[in-house]
Amino acid sequence: MDLHNxxxxxxxxxxxxxxxxESQPKSHYDVIIIGxxxxxxxxxxxxxxxxxxxxxxxxxxxxxxxxxxxxGLLQYSNDIMLSELIQQIxxxxxxxxxxxxxxAMDQLREVAKEIGSQADFLDxxxxxxxxxESHIELLKKEYQALAENGFEVEYLxxxxxxxxYPFTKPAALRTHGDAEVNPFKFNRDILAExxxxxxxxxxxxxxxxxxxxxxxxxxxxxxxxxxKAKHLIFATGYNKSLAFPGTETEINRSYAIATxxxxxxxxxxxxxxxxxxxxxxxxxxxxxxxxxxAGGLDEDKSQAPKKExxxxxxxxxxxxxxxxxxxxxxxxxxxxxxxxxxxxxxxLPFIGRIPNKERTYCLLGYGGNGTVYSMLGAHILRDLxxxxxxxxAEIVQLNRN
Numbered sequence: 001m002d003l004h005n006x007x008x009x010x011x012x013x014x015x016x017x018x019x020x021x022e023s024q025p026k027s028h029y030d031v032i033i034i035g036x037x038x039x040x041x042x043x044x045x046x047x048x049x050x051x052x053x054x055x056x057x058x059x060x061x062x063x064x065x066x067x068x069x070x071x072g073l074l075q076y077s078n079d080i081m082l083s084e085l086i087q088q089i090x091x092x093x094x095x096x097x098x099x100x101x102x103x104a105m106d107q108l109r110e111v112a113k114e115i116g117s118q119a120d121f122l123d124x125x126x127x128x129x130x131x132x133e134s135h136i137e138l139l140k141k142e143y144q145a146l147a148e149n150g151f152e153v154e155y156l157x158x159x160x161x162x163x164x165y166p167f168t169k170p171a172a173l174r175t176h177g178d179a180e181v182n183p184f185k186f187n188r189d190i191l192a193e194x195x196x197x198x199x200x201x202x203x204x205x206x207x208x209x210x211x212x213x214x215x216x217x218x219x220x221x222x223x224x225x226x227x228k229a230k231h232l233i234f235a236t237g238y239n240k241s242l243a244f245p246g247t248e249t250e251i252n253r254s255y256a257i258a259t260x261x262x263x264x265x266x267x268x269x270x271x272x273x274x275x276x277x278x279x280x281x282x283x284x285x286x287x288x289x290x291x292x293x294a295g296g297l298d299e300d301k302s303q304a305p306k307k308e309x310x311x312x313x314x315x316x317x318x319x320x321x322x323x324x325x326x327x328x329x330x331x332x333x334x335x336x337x338x339x340x341x342x343x344x345x346x347x348l349p350f351i352g353r354i355p356n357k358e359r360t361y362c363l364l365g366y367g368g369n370g371t372v373y374s375m376l377g378a379h380i381l382r383d384l385x386x387x388x389x390x391x392x393a394e395i396v397q398l399n400r401n
Contacts, residue, residue, distance in 0.1 A: 002304045003238060004069040006311045006337030009258040009293070010184035011068055017188055019062065020195035021202045028228045029055045029201075031385060032220060034208055035235035036062025038070070038183065039363045039374040041190040043233055045111060046378040048200050050386055055201045055227065056194070057220075062204055063187040066237045069339035070183040070371065071256050071295050073273050073285050074108060075126055076101040076151075077175055079368040080347035081138070083145040088346060093395050095149045097348065100392055102151070104375035105177055111375075112186065115193040119185035120288040124273050129161070129172040131278035136171045138277055143173055152176045166267045167325050178273060180285050183371060211360070218359055231385050234354075234362040235374075238342040244354055244362055247398055248345040251302040254280070255314040256295035258287070258335040259322070265290060267328055274325075282321050292331070294318045298341075305338035312336065342366035351377035352397040353384060361385070362398070 031047055033040045036058035044056050056062070076098060078085070085094035112121040130139050139155070146153040154174040162168050194200045203224065210221040211232060220227040234244070238251055265271060265286055275283040280298035287293060297314050305311050315336035323331045343366055344350060350364040351373070361381055365373035373396075383390035394400070 002306070003066050004337055004339035005304045005306060006308075007335045008068055008337050009335040010072075010182055011064070012335070013289075014182060014185045014188075017192050019188060019191045019202060021204050025055065025201065025203070025224060025227050026053065028217070029053045030229065031055075031231045031233060032057060032218070032227055032229040033233045033235050034058075035065075035237060036191060036202065036204070037065050037067040037235065037237055038187055038371050039235035039237065039365055039377065040233075041187050041194070042111070042374045043235055043363060043378040043381055044194050044200060045190050046382050047385065048194060048197055050382060051199060052385075053199050054194075055203065055229070056191075057203045057206050057208060057222065057227070059207045060205060062191055062202070063184055066339065066341070066370070067183050067187050069256070069337060071283070071285065071293050072181045072183045073283060074105060074179040074181060074371055075175075075273065075369060076105050076177060076372065077126065077128065078347065081142045081145070082149070082151075083138075083141040085347070086145060089395070096392060097395050098149070098151065100376045100395075101369065101372050102177060104372045105179065107375050107379070108371070109179065111190065112181075115189055117186055117189040119182040119189055121179060121181045121186065122288065123177075123179050124285070125174055125176045125270060126178045127172055127174055127269075127272045127274045129169040129274070129276050131276045131281075133170045135277040139171050139173055146173070146175070164269055166328060174272070180273060180287075181371075182288075213357055213360055230359060232360045233381060234360070234364075236362075237364070238340050244350070244364075244398065247350045247362075247364065249342050249350070249364070249366055251340050251342055252298055253301050253304055253338055253340045254295060254298045255305075255311065255318060255338045256293060256336070257315045257318045257333050259292045260332040260334045261290040262292065262329050263290070267326065282318075284322060284325070291334070292322055292329075294322045296321075302340065304340050311338050314338065341370075349373040349377060349396050350398050351380050352393055355399050
């Protein structure tokens with residue numbers, strides 16, 4: 001299954017660092033993680049702090065799956081707004097989920113600091129605008145929900161926007177505490193740090209063909225031989241060939257572009273990350289070297305686009321949308337790609353023990369905030385595996401419907 005196609009941005013502009021991998025496994029591990037993307041790397045990082053023996057196994061070079069197509073916007077706000085989530089799962093759980101996402105943002109900053117990551121992890125505010133007049137009331141309800149529950153947020157009227165931005169929108173929310181990152185570099189930085197640890201083994205280009213849970217251990221049949229562990233985590237992203245009970249998901253596809261560098265981005269207020277209320281939505285960010293990354297145009301198709309023409313047509317449409325927002329910039333496409341992504345029926349990720357299993361878990365960051373979900377999920381799985389009580393686990397557990 002191709003997770004992405006096209007001319008990808010991060011791998012080409014990122015100087016990769018050495019990640020030491022192993023050729024021979026130990027006789028037994030405490031935890032084996034299948035998947036070395038963002039979910040697997042962050043889970044390994046958090047679990048390694050517990051002095052557990054960890055192995056991360058990937059069928060390809062780690063970080064070259066969905067992480068490579070990730071546009072690197074880190075936000076605590078979700079595709080499903082807090083006001084909507086309150087109606088869906090109740091106020092207590094909805095507010096707590098948003099708090100977990102905000103806490104995960106701080107935890108991601110801490111990881112970047114601890115490992116000395118050079119992945120351009122930069123704090124940003126977010127600008128969430130009403131796509132049309134009829135969405136003003138949606139934003140007012142969301143502003144009230146966020147403000148009443150302790151989230152730092154500002155409501156901007158059409159006049160406020162006209163005064164501060166080079167475009168006009170009916171209304172917007174400005175939230176704080178978000179960030180942007182080079183996700184591929186961040187992922188590789190985490191893996192490089194893990195490869196230095198005596199209690200962590202990394203295995204690339206290893207195919208897992210079968211897993212079997214026994215009373216006190218799990219066996220994995222792999223192209224390297226049989227691996228054994230007390231616990232197993234599937235951090236397998238948007239691989240639709242793996243279906244887990246208790247997860248109602250669908251795979252769709254989206255498109256993104258990265259522009260040529262723009263000499264002067266000063267008209268872009270504080271280089272905020274921009275997105276909108278329409279679904280599917282347009283989103284934009286800048287990069288450390290002065291480019292614009294834009295994405296959107298989601299489609300109800302479960303495969304990455306195969307035809308170059310399809311990618312080019314969608315890239316052109318994204319280019320026009322960015323140009324309309326910032327007419328003073330010359331928007332030239334340097335990179336364009338299409339990729340699949342996963343969504344759940346309720347907009348929340350699936351994190352926790354797989355039904356009818358005692359020692360097998362999954363961390364599936366389905367939704368618009370995959371990296372944030374990976375971070376909060378790593379802490380939940382740590383608690384489940386180390387027998388610590390985590391009252392938040394039920395919010396994102398499998399079989400929650």
